[in-house]
Amino acid sequence: MQEKQVDVAIIGSGTAGLNARSVVDKAGGSWALIESGAYGTTCARVGCMPSKLLIAAADAAHEIHAAGLFGVYVDDVRIDGEQVLDRVRRERDRFAGFVVKDTQALPAEHRLSGEARFVGPTTLEVGDHTRVTANAVVIAAGSDPFIPPPFDAIRKHVITNDDVFELERLPKSLAVVGTGIIGLELGQAMARLGLHVVFFARSTDLGPLTDPDVKAAVFAQMDSELNLRLSTSIIDAARTDQGVQIQWRDAEDAEHEEIFDTVLVAAGRRPNIPDLNLAATGLELNSRGMPPWDPSTAQCGDLPIFLAGDASAHIPLLHEAADEGRIAGENAMQYPDIVAHARRTPLAVVFTDPQIAMAGQRYADLNTNDTEIGAVSFDDQGRARVMGRNRGLLRIYARRRCGTLLGAEMFGPRMEHIAHLLAWAIQQKLTVQQALEMPFYHPVVEEGLRTALRDLAYKLKVADSLRCEDMAEAPGC
Numbered sequence: 334m335q336e337k338q339v340d341v342a343i344i345g346s347g348t349a350g351l352n353a354r355s356v357v358d359k360a361g362g363s364w365a366l367i368e369s370g371a372y373g374t375t376c377a378r379v380g381c382m383p384s385k386l387l388i389a390a391a392d393a394a395h396e397i398h399a400a401g402l403f404g405v406y407v408d409d410v411r412i413d414g415e416q417v418l419d420r421v422r423r424e425r426d427r428f429a430g431f432v433v434k435d436t437q438a439l440p441a442e443h444r445l446s447g448e449a450r451f452v453g454p455t456t457l458e459v460g461d462h463t464r465v466t467a468n469a470v471v472i473a474a475g476s477d478p479f480i481p482p483p484f485d486a487i488r489k490h491v492i493t494n495d496d497v498f499e500l501e502r503l504p505k506s507l508a509v510v511g512t513g514i515i516g517l518e519l520g521q522a523m524a525r526l527g528l529h530v531v532f533f534a535r536s537t538d539l540g541p542l543t544d545p546d547v548k549a550a551v552f553a554q555m556d557s558e559l560n561l562r563l564s565t566s567i568i569d570a571a572r573t574d575q576g577v578q579i580q581w582r583d584a585e586d587a588e589h590e591e592i593f594d595t596v597l598v599a600a601g602r603r604p605n606i607p608d609l610n611l612a613a614t615g616l617e618l619n620s621r622g623m624p625p626w627d628p629s630t631a632q633c634g635d636l637p638i639f640l641a642g643d644a645s646a647h648i649p650l651l652h653e654a655a656d657e658g659r660i661a662g663e664n665a666m667q668y669p670d671i672v673a674h675a676r677r678t679p680l681a682v683v684f685t686d687p688q689i690a691m692a693g694q695r696y697a698d699l700n701t702n703d704t705e706i707g708a709v710s711f712d713d714q715g716r717a718r719v720m721g722r723n724r725g726l727l728r729i730y731a732r733r734r735c736g737t738l739l740g741a742e743m744f745g746p747r748m749e750h751i752a753h754l755l756a757w758a759i760q761q762k763l764t765v766q767q768a769l770e771m772p773f774y775h776p777v778v779e780e781g782l783r784t785a786l787r788d789l790a791y792k793l794k795v796a797d798s799l800r801c802e803d804m805a806e807a808p809g810c
């Protein structure tokens with residue numbers, strides 16, 4: 334076995350690992366970047382980018398079908414599934430290709446191929462060929478799709494986000510297991526591309542929302558478009574000559590069965606931690622096998638071991654993986670003088686149509702005794718009606734004592750932009766009144782945001798002069 338000694342060993346060459354490497358390198362440290370799979374990152378290969386490419390094709394099909402609203406009719410609409418998937422792969426390969434090229438351009442002697450596992454607190458074995466001893470280790474091993482029973486028994490007959498973009502042609506029917514983010518994004522896209530899609534979920538949850546009013550708005554819209562089988566339990570799944578047969582029990586305890594060409598399992602993702610043999614580090618692991626971890630430093634316990642990206646299961650999003658990678662790389666280099674970093678305001682967008690989004694504090698985490706809520710429905714919002722996209726609800730939360738914006742949950746047209754505006758305003762600690770002093774053009778969807786802010790201002794009865802600095806007795810404002 335070869336021996337290698339470095340300042341920082343990095344497990345995983347995804348977004349978190351590459352960002353950690355870059356920081357270590359800039360600080361003049363030596364590093365080893367260990368990857369057991371393909372270069373290119375989950376985001377570019379099988380995540381953010383191919384999913385949005387598929388959604389873009391579905392949006393194009395949907396626009397045509399929805400054009401009748403404007404008196405515009407398109408005859409003979411034909412969706413060529415092979416061409417749809419071919420473009421998804423071509424563009425995906427272009428995006429991933431840049432990352433692969435950059436990663437392969439890194440010095441070969443510092444890139445190790447194989448599965449890393451701990452054999453000591455900062456010693457790793459890579460496959461059966463290299464032992465790496467480091468001053469610090471960054472774990473950036475990402476996550477893998479979770480396949481629950483009974484689908485785990487027929488794993489090779491079901492697909493996940495890892496396989497769906499490799500389909501040669503679109504199947505006729507698709508069961509989607511899970512109505513979280515991946516299930517909703519990919520399932521709605523497939524339905525709009527003409528597949529018979531049925532969604533199965535254990536609960537009534539659709540996506541990550543926690544606000545009951547916004548959840549109800551999402552349910553009303555999605556239930557009118559999609560075949561949702563919520564609050565169901567899947568009893569069995571078996572491979573047959575016609576496809577995969579699913580048996581399920583509905584909320585009224587009645588049993589059903591249906592055969593689907595393909596099953597997409599989107600039942601969450603699990604951090605790639607168990608195979609790392611963290612027991613060899615001496616870290617105390619919790620019941621899920623996860624080490625103690627501080628999101629402001631990325632440190633595990635008080636050891637020179639740092640955890641970043643989806644492997645932490647903290648906020649499994651691309652920009653958070655990049656941030657955590659940088660924090661982990663910096664602190665790995667300067668251990669034991671580690672620095673705590675303020676994290677950005679939470680921001681999440683689900684690329685369904687209409688879009689679901691969240692900014693700042695979730696409804697579920699609010700102190701309801703000190704919170705006021707402003708709302709706007711997009712059903713009658715000017716710009717949304719003009720576009721024929723007048724569905725949705727935005728609810729914004731502010732601190733009652735001083736009017737500081739806290740968070741928002743939303744569902745509606747172009748919410749990716751509204752969520753950014755709100756996340757930026759929240760991070761700047763703006764009050765409702767200060768946000769209302771910003772310019773709003775006409776006619777735009779942002780005017781809906783202004784309506785919600787006005788509703789909130791009315792409820793707060795915030796005077797123009799009221800500012801947080803005048804409220805020294807109101808901590809957190």
Ligand SMILES: Cc1cc2nc3c(=O)[nH]c(=O)nc-3n(C[C@H](O)[C@H](O)[C@H](O)COP(=O)(O)OP(=O)(O)OC[C@H]3O[C@@H](n4cnc5c(N)ncnc54)[C@H](O)[C@@H]3O)c2cc1C
Pocket residue numbers: 344345346347348349350367368369370371374375376379380381382384447448449450473474475476494515605608609641642643644648649650651652654
């Ligand atoms: C379908 C889908 C759509 C998504 N869409 C979005 C989106 O629109 N917006 C958004 O912000 N986020 C999105 N995400 C989430 C985003 O892709 C992830 O948060 C991000 O890619 C995580 O980066 P990472 O570096 O933590 O992990 P990864 O990029 O997965 O990197 C981890 C690497 O570690 C390697 N590895 C694992 N174990 C070992 C080991 N023992 N030894 C060596 N190497 C190992 C893996 O092979 C992998 O290459 C999406 C995810 C999915 C699945």
Ligand SMILES: NC(=O)c1ccc[n+]([C@@H]2O[C@H](COP(=O)([O-])OP(=O)(O)OC[C@H]3O[C@@H](n4cnc5c(N)ncnc54)[C@H](O)[C@@H]3O)[C@@H](O)[C@H]2O)c1
Pocket residue numbers: 481482510511512513514515516518534535536538540541599600601602648649650681682683684
């Ligand atoms: N637009 C985006 O930012 C985006 C898009 C896709 C994925 N992602 C990231 O990827 C992560 C993973 O997405 P996901 O949709 O797989 O996870 P998720 O946690 O969003 O949803 C998981 C779903 O699976 C269901 N489920 C869990 N266990 C089950 C079981 N045993 N049987 C049946 N159903 C079960 C849950 O009830 C839920 O509906 C997300 O948390 C998100 O951070 C982000």
